[in-house]
Amino acid sequence: MIDGDTIEIHGRRIRLWGIDAPESAQLCRNDDSNLYQCGRAAATALAGLLWAIKRPxxxxxxxxxxxGRTVATCQLGTPGPDIGQWLVANGHALDWPQYSKGKYENAQHGAEKANRGIWAGSFVEPWQYRACVKAGGRPAACSDDSDGRR
Incomplete structure (x- = not known):
C-alpha cells in the first residue's frame, strides 16, 4: 500500500481505477471542525482492509x-469485494466520475448519507487539492478551502 488509492504488488505500483482518495499530506475537517490527516487515514484504512481480509x-x-503506473480495478480474492468500491463506500475515497463514469456513485451517496469517513466533516476534493498545490499553494492552505464539500 502506497497511499489511499495506490497499492504495490510485487514491486509494481497500481493506481486504483475510478476513485480518488485524499493525498498523503491532505487535511480535512472532522465533525467537530478540527483538522485531521485524512490522506493518512485513507491509507491506513486501505492497509487495514488488505491486512484484515488476507486474501490475494x-x-x-x-x-x-x-x-507510468498501471491503472486497474482490484478485488480481494476471486470473486471478492472491489477495493475501490469499499474505499468509496466507507468514505475514504471519492468516486472520480471523470474516469469512472459514475460506477461508484451509489457507494458515495451511501457514505455521504451515513457520514462515513471524510463525509463526517468537510474536505476539498483531492483533484482540487492537487491543482492548488501544483499552482504553488501550501498543502495546509490547499486543504482548508472555505468552499469545501459539505
Missing part, C-alpha cells in the same frame, strides 16, 4: 497513467 489481490488492468 486480483487486479484487472484498465490503463496506464501519466506516471
Amino acid at each position: 489481490v486480483q487486479c484487472t488492468s484498465v490503463d496506464r497513467d501519466q506516471y
